[in-house]
Amino acid sequence: MDVLGDSHIHQKKGRRLILFPLPLQGHINPMLQLANILYSKGFSITIIHTNFNSPNPSNYPHFTFCSIEDSLSETEASTADLVALLSLLNVQCVVPFRNCLAKLLSNVEEEEKEPIACLITDATWYFTQAVAESLKLSRIVLRTNSVSSFLVFAAFPVLSQKGYFPIRDSQSEAPVPELPPLRVKDIPVVETCYRETLHRLVTEATNQMKVSSGCIWNSLQDLELASLTKFHQDFPIPMFPIGPFHKFFSASSSSLLAHDQTSISWLDKQTPKSVIYVSFGSIAAINETEFLEVAWGLANSKVPFLWVVRPGLVRGAEWIEPLPQGFLETLDGRGHMVKWAPQQEVLAHPATGGFWTHCGWNSTLESICEGVPMICQPCFGDQMVNARYVSDVWKVGLHLERKLERGEVERTIRRVMTEAEGQEIRVRIMILKEKLNLCLIQGGSSYQSLESLISYILSF
Template sequence: MFRYLFSRFECENTPRNFQKEIKIMENHGDHSHLQQRKKRRLVLFPLPLQGHINPMLQLASILYHKAGFSITIIHTNFNSPNSSNYPHFSFRSIPDGLSETEASTADIIAFDMLLNVKCAVPFQDCLAELLGGGGGDDDVACLITDAVWYFTQAVADSLKLPRIVLRTSNVCSFNAFAAIPLLYEKGCLPMQDFQFETPVLEIPPLRYKDIPIIETHDPENLNRFLKDMVKQTKVSSGIIWNSFQELDELAMTNLKQEFPIPNFPIGPFHKYFPASSSSLLAQDQTSISWLHKQPPKSVIYVSFGSITGVNETEFQEIAWGLANSKLPFLWVVRPGLVCGTEWLEPLPKNFLEMLDGRGQIVKWAPQQEVLAHSSVGVFWTHNGWNSTLESICEGVPMICQPCFGDQLVNARYVCDVWRFGLRLEKKVERGEIERAIRRVILEAEGQKMRERIMILKDKMDTCLKTGGSSYQSLESLINYIMSF
């Protein structure tokens, strides 16, 4: 099955994204109120992984452009954002103390726990300096950190600063993560093979195989990590969600029973700005010109995100499944996607020549633009939340190949609750791949998926407009921050 890994990505090639000023919304208050907000500073602290950096910087831009707050970003040296793309923000770098080995580990839980230890003192020193006047004349209203930075609650408490948590995934997956320690206490975990298809009564509609377990060298680490994250989120001043009420309504109702703190579903973040991105990898724009030449709703877009990997056999099965479908495809093959290779070496001999232009392979694509393109008919995805949400926003059905963590939960909801996706349940095999593609692109089943996802897309469009759920939630968030 798919594996996951993550490595040090350089940010020098990050596309220019928010450099063009976006007019502040007039209906957020009169000029005097905006001036007041400009005197309030927010300090944001993203986790240094692609799927976490993107939404945090998007949130920063929303709060800057839509509300007029001043923004300071504290970030680690590892995977540091390119500050030149955000001239309206202040940036403060802190040492993370990671060795080359620690920075390239595949054990993401051990990595997150290590960061929480190594960054504690440098972060506290940096934040204390900002509060002491080192950040300019603006008054710091609050701290906004990724939920994974659980150590920051103690720092915020010691400095008497409110801390709001950003959860970069959705409410459904957070509820699942929060339930894992309870399932361990009940003896339901670690799971046995016979449990895989059994429903999890505590977190419907999940089955045990959907529980977002993340492999780590010490299984007890996951339990400790989740307990710390949940505990420190529960005592925070509130949670911001990159989701919208209509998508997560039932899960939000369940969440509020366990987390009776203010919740602000203000997403989708990326829809506040046109084609915004804070990608750590250079985007290949030739994919867009290639899409222009393809028929409507015909293209299979394939991307497994920034940290998922495959073995050589899986890679070749994917290649043959795409080729045998006889349909055009755009395939993102990130360098290092196949362990031990540079890029396309594992492709079958003469594979590209055989396609005769029907396939396009790139190292990284401008995903939001790709999904919005009229020629794209299906997104074969790992179901990271950013990718899943972007697909929903553009009305593109999905073929789901989750790997770990919240991807498993997202895939279950896409396929069985929202019902606009197919999950590849078995091993990666060319015949199953071909059948799944044809079902979604060519058959009536896929058309019904497209109709269902378009209904949700319309709800998303409405939620961002004046009076919509995310619009109102953002208003509430701004007023809440101003009350500190």
Template sequence: MFHLESKLEEQEEVTELPPLRVKDLPMINTKEPEKYYELICNFVNKTKASLGVIWNTFEDLESSSLSTLSQQFSTPMFPIGPFHKHFPTNNASSSSSLISQDQNCISWLNNHKPKSVVYVSFGSVASITESEFLEIAWGLVNSNYPFLWVVRPGLIHGHEWIEPLPNGFIENLEGRGYIVKWAPQQEILAHHAIGAFWTHNGWNSTLESICEGVPMICMPCFTDQKVNARYVSHVWRIGLQLENEMERGEIERTIRKVMEDNIEGNEIRDRALKFKEEAKVCLEQGASSCSSLERLVAHILSLETFTFEAS
């Protein structure tokens, strides 16, 4: 009975933060929740005391949230993102990744039709169980769509890499699947062959997908990922969230919904392309992020002048 009540509680809406539910709140698994509360309070107090806040986002994406924050804090706000669009993506040596990127996957993608491949990556921190890994593997296979899957060493509890896969699994794919340890994500998301991104919804990955107009399949693990996934699926409506335990049938159905030519999938793709265009425009001269950057520079210079005169 307690378990059932807990599940029902998780589905309740947080009236102060629509459309979030209790289960979407960015909690950290800890036996000392008061320390998490202290951490959040510290974030809020530091924000109030700061001279300004720089956001890796853009106005057209989060105008409502930015407006609310501006009303609640007297601190100047500067949404100047997407940050990654200011950096080159075609130079492997410029990557900050600790794992070597597999550039061969780009050649593999070159042999596929536009919007035909599912890209799967759960970031550099998240981890999954062996049973979840196998359900994901069979869900991908059963969807009958080509897939590029990043399996980071250490992603699977108790295993170094892809040891849990059955013997002959990769060979039986006959080239329909490509598994790598790490990949040049920005270059992949910009590739014409990518039709969907199955992601953990870290903010960097979410924003990179938005900027390339790639629909998302959301599988958040912790903290802000749950909030991001909820916004992707229910506010921006540019993806679908896997809500239940990892099960190959649900995985297959969700992939098909996003990838196939159907009403829901078409609407998701149309909205994703709209945000891609807005993300591109916001960085142009006179547009929102460019103007915010100019305001930020002027703000910093005014602070330097004040400090100099005061001294």
């Protein structure tokens, strides 16, 4: 489906946009997809990026790339404590980012290049608002999470005042009346030694977003109307829900990990809708006991499975060594394990019938777009909120809420893959999939939001 119509004949708009992604996989993908969408609408694109997790410029010959020094030591450049990492990056990138941006602006004047219309940064780069203002440049933010989960982060000060933090296990099932349909255990937790820093990071990003020139969402009205309405009341800035981005272009070229194409040849041999695809994203980690419960639950379900075990997924193991001797052989070809898979292709494959996911926002959107029912196993942050919406609001998946235990795993897989309940979920997600497809064509809500975004950028 080419939702961009004739526009990528690329009428030159004569304006350049500077984009600055956050260097994490779930943030780089949507930012580079957005860059492609805007490029196809005639803008020239420059990507400023850190050395840490830098994208591969050779995949994007049509963009200009400028790398900045982030001065991270090897210990600092770890995703073990995301809060520490993001907080440090917001300090260490200020000067190099400012110098890079100032240079790009002065080059325009000296070499009479096309003028820079605005800066688009990931919302977590909160320091960029002050830099943009000092250089008289408008800054639009990209939020890569769902609107619903953002509203929960934005409510941290209120939740804090009301005594929700630190979250107590005894309260975990209680509803959060300020944020229906959430329960206390759905409030985003981010494992960190620096709780104060987390709250400061969230507050800074939210406050700097409030004074930005606008916000782009990888989401859409037809999925998150209530949350978008609430956002608009609390944040009086222009907003552009133009998602799902990946439906414009595929994301595989911005992956930081190499894809294993055997996933597809293995799927080709399976019957339609028979396979459960299992992937917990690019950051989550589980311990060896949990890993084995997942393995036995998958094996005992008798359902064919494609399982992405990223090196580093199992704490303390290189890859799949903790599996018992001969485990894969006993499956008789019913299971296939890879280090990383081309997820969009896997979800679009006719053999894929379910997705056991950590509920990162990109994965959630991709699953809905392909009409694949989900088993939700959120690990941290916004994933908790996404999982609650998938299971309780859109009702397109089941939430694996208790601790990982093989019997529970086996039952949940069967409920989704082979029982009547799974069939009902499949009907609902197919209806939602159709709705999402309509948003992107002329007259659809995301199509119109994209048109408004382009006019808005051209008005600077």
